[in-house]
Amino acid sequence: MSEHLVIDSIMLKPFSELPTETKAANSKKWTDLVASFVVRFVGVGSAACDMVRYLSAHSHYDFVNFMAVDQDLDALKRSEATTKVLLKSAGSESAVAANSGAQYGFAHLSDAADLDEIQQLLAGSDMVYVLVDLGERSAVGAALDLAQVARASGALTIGIGLQPLSCDSQERLECSQYGLTELEAKVDALFAIDPNQLLPQTGSNMRELHAEVNSVVLNILLG
Numbered sequence: 001m002s003e004h005l006v007i008d009s010i011m012l013k014p015f016s017e018l019p020t021e022t023k024a025a026n027s028k029k030w031t032d033l034v035a036s037f038v039v040r041f042v043g044v045g046s047a048a049c050d051m052v053r054y055l056s057a058h059s060h061y062d063f064v065n066f067m068a069v070d071q072d073l074d075a076l077k078r079s080e081a082t083t084k085v086l087l088k089s090a091g092s093e094s095a096v097a098a099n100s101g102a103q104y105g106f107a108h109l110s111d112a113a114d115l116d117e118i119q120q121l122l123a124g125s126d127m128v129y130v131l132v133d134l135g136e137r138s139a140v141g142a143a144l145d146l147a148q149v150a151r152a153s154g155a156l157t158i159g160i161g162l163q164p165l166s167c168d169s170q171e172r173l174e175c176s177q178y179g180l181t182e183l184e185a186k187v188d189a190l191f192a193i194d195p196n197q198l199l200p201q202t203g204s205n206m207r208e209l210h211a212e213v214n215s216v217v218l219n220i221l222l223g
Contacts, residue, residue, distance in 0.1 A: 045139025135164035135172035
């Protein structure tokens with residue numbers, strides 16, 4: 001006898017056609033789920049902190065906690081993140097790419113106070129997004145450490161790496177490639193955003209290009 005997968009017919013109907021009591025019950029379940037779900041979106045570095053301002057203004061999700069992490073106080077002041085973290089020990093360590101021997105001087109969360117603060121802020125998270133400009137070497141190392149802390153806490157960790165333009169300096173390009181490889185190993189899923197792919201849509205207008213990149217990151221969050 002062949003097997004049949006039986007699906008309740010009510011599940012095949014559009015939400016708008018469901019009985020009122022069913023829609024109310026489903027809406028309450030969704031509301032309760034959202035209320036208990038803890039999402040943190042962390043921008044690491046000056047470029048990411050600036051982007052957090054746009055995201056926090058357009059996401060309209062009350063349950064998303066936006067965090068800005070940087071060693072640059074001015075960048076933190078510009079950000080409208082819910083939580084702001086000024087790194088105390090940025091720049092005290094360097095990372096070496098084993099495959100090329102190139103030294104990028106990544107700033108890590110080497111200070112115990114930085115690590116403790118990040119661990120406390122990420123505690124209890126269900127999902128953590130880590131956004132970083134991969135060409136910003138002062139931010140990449142901290143982003144790698146932060147992603148590792150988030151994942152170790154049990155949170156689903158999503159990396160979003162902003163790659164540099166092909167016309168950027170060789171240092172930024174090499175830093176980006178190394179950072180992308182390292183970040184991929186420390187998160188559950190990774191989005192790599194290549195602005196070069198968006199250039200045909202925006203021409204050489206950098207303001208439009210930045211707006212398009214912001215829109216892509218927003219859609220990742222909304223998804």
